[in-house]
Amino acid sequence: MRASKREQLVDTAMRLFCRDGFQSVGIDRIVAEAGVAKMTLYNHFKSKDELVLAALRRRDELFRNSFSRQVEAAVDTPAGRLAALFDVLHAWINSDDFNGCVFCNAAAEYRDASSPIRALAAEHKRLMLAYIRSLAEQAGAEHPEGLAEHLNLLLEGAISQALTASDLDAAKTAARAARVVLDTLPKQ
Amino acid sequence: MRASKREQLVDTAMRLFCRDGFQSVGIDRIVAEAGVAKMTLYNHFKSKDELVLAALRRRDELFRNSFSRQVEAAVDTPAGRLAALFDVLHAWINSDDFNGCVFCNAAAEYRDASSPIRALAAEHKRLMLAYIRSLAEQAGAEHPEGLAEHLNLLLEGAISQALTASDLDAAKTAARAARVVLDTLPKQ
DNA sequence: AACTATACAGACCCATCCGTCTATTTCAAG
DNA sequence: CTTGAAATAGACGGATGGGTCTGTATAGTT
Numbered sequence: 314m315r316a317s318k319r320e321q322l323v324d325t326a327m328r329l330f331c332r333d334g335f336q337s338v339g340i341d342r343i344v345a346e347a348g349v350a351k352m353t354l355y356n357h358f359k360s361k362d363e364l365v366l367a368a369l370r371r372r373d374e375l376f377r378n379s380f381s382r383q384v385e386a387a388v389d390t391p392a393g394r395l396a397a398l399f400d401v402l403h404a405w406i407n408s409d410d411f412n413g414c415v416f417c418n419a420a421a422e423y424r425d426a427s428s429p430i431r432a433l434a435a436e437h438k439r440l441m442l443a444y445i446r447s448l449a450e451q452a453g454a455e456h457p458e459g460l461a462e463h464l465n466l467l468l469e470g471a472i473s474q475a476l477t478a479s480d481l482d483a484a485k486t487a488a489r490a491a492r493v494v495l496d497t498l499p500k501q
Numbered sequence: 502m503r504a505s506k507r508e509q510l511v512d513t514a515m516r517l518f519c520r521d522g523f524q525s526v527g528i529d530r531i532v533a534e535a536g537v538a539k540m541t542l543y544n545h546f547k548s549k550d551e552l553v554l555a556a557l558r559r560r561d562e563l564f565r566n567s568f569s570r571q572v573e574a575a576v577d578t579p580a581g582r583l584a585a586l587f588d589v590l591h592a593w594i595n596s597d598d599f600n601g602c603v604f605c606n607a608a609a610e611y612r613d614a615s616s617p618i619r620a621l622a623a624e625h626k627r628l629m630l631a632y633i634r635s636l637a638e639q640a641g642a643e644h645p646e647g648l649a650e651h652l653n654l655l656l657e658g659a660i661s662q663a664l665t666a667s668d669l670d671a672a673k674t675a676a677r678a679a680r681v682v683l684d685t686l687p688k689q
Numbered sequence: 690a691a692c693t694a695t696a697c698a699g700a701c702c703c704a705t706c707c708g709t710c711t712a713t714t715t716c717a718a719g
Numbered sequence: 720c721t722t723g724a725a726a727t728a729g730a731c732g733g734a735t736g737g738g739t740c741t742g743t744a745t746a747g748t749t
Contacts, residue, residue, distance in 0.1 A: 318725090332612070333612055334612055336524045336610075339705075339706060340706080340708080341706085341707090349726075349727085351709095351727095351729090352709085352725095352726075353727080355709080356725075360707080414661075417605070420664050421522065421601060422524075422525075422610060424525065424600065426667065431667065434665050435665065438665055438666035438668075439666065442666075463655075465658070466658030466671075466675055469657070470653070471658075472661070473605055476605070477602075477626055490647070490654055493681065494678075506696075527735070528737060537697085538696060538697045539738085539739095540739085540740085541697080543737095543738070543739080548738080549737065
């Protein structure tokens with residue numbers, strides 16, 4: 314067996330949840346597409362919510378890895394990487410499988426603020442901001458925290474606008490806005 | 502009869518959809534809380550989706566009215582009103598009934614991009630941006646379109662962060678970021 | 690008073706949901 | 720070969736979903 318049944322389930326669930334949402338995707342469909350028996354799912358996870366958590370944890374890992382890898386492959390300088398954030402965002406928004414931020418979508422579907430799913434979404438956003446802050450510090454920004462917060466809001470706003478306003482150019486708009494702030498960085 | 506049955510339904514549906522989401526709120530609960538018979542609902546609306554559309558249309562009207570009224574009551578000058586956007590946002594985020602932007606939530610729950618619900622959400626975002634642009638023009642901005650887009654992204658980012666990252670200070674963060682751009686406005 | 694449109698309560702239908710149970714099969718380790 | 724854990728297919732249960740149907744009651748109009 315190449316991949317463990319558990320991995321098959323998590324990968325399939327992640328893909329379906331990202332594309333079609335959480336409540337819209339039923340257990341039966343997940344096990345059918347993963348090619349495993351329903352009982353196998355319930356041997357590995359206590360409930361659908363546990364599977365949702367596992368899928369989101371995997372998505373967080375893959376997304377942040379892929380995002381930072383692309384940013385760092387694009388440019389060498391920290392300041393350039395802050396600008397490249399928006400290029401990577403643009404590529405994502407215009408890719409075939411863009412369906413907004415799955416963590417935002419999860420927060421929209423799971424309304425109980427004390428849900429572990431919401432906690433995981435918040436943690437993902439915290440880690441994304443931390444990554445941007447680290448780039449801002451490396452770039453020698455005068456106020457790295459403020460710069461990171463500013464860029465983070467532009468990125469988050471662009472993701473939101475891309476989905477809700479069906480604006481595929483949202484990242485380009487955000488990049489133009491970011492230029493105003495990035496111009497204050499010390500010239501390398 | 503004080504309010505028409507139809508209005509009771511739309512108001513109740515809007516309240517429940519905003520608080521608990523769309524798929525989570527069933528027809529039975531709406532008619533029960535609205536105090537009308539189920540057949541009355543289906544005499545006024547062809548389907549649940551039609552009710553969702555009516556509720557979102559009402560929300561769009563109420564929200565934009567309330568938002569612009571608060572902004573204009575706060576300050577007199579156009580430039581001041583651009584800053585006041587973030588104060589009104591802050592008040593909303595920290596109010597009891599904040600559950601994110603219901604149009605973003607709708608886009609998250611209704612994944613079919615060709616759905617009329619998605620079209621309505623996009624229209625709401627378009628109108629919000631148009632309002633900000635009108636303020637930017639009145640404020641005499643050098644590039645009103647660019648300024649409006651920038652502020653809009655900060656506002657949208659703050660709404661998203663407030664919900665997903667459970668960050669009740671997101672509007673304050675966005676206000677600090679906005680200051681950088683608003684300082685370029687001509688002094689009155 | 691007669692008529693008409695609207696609203697009523699609630700049973701009903703069919704589909705889907707999550708989760709459980711069972712009985713069978715696979716397959717690697719001792 | 721034997722044993723035992725893991726996976727299988729699929730039926731099943733109880734709940735809930737959206738939507739339909741029926742028969743009755745209300746209320747405003749002529």
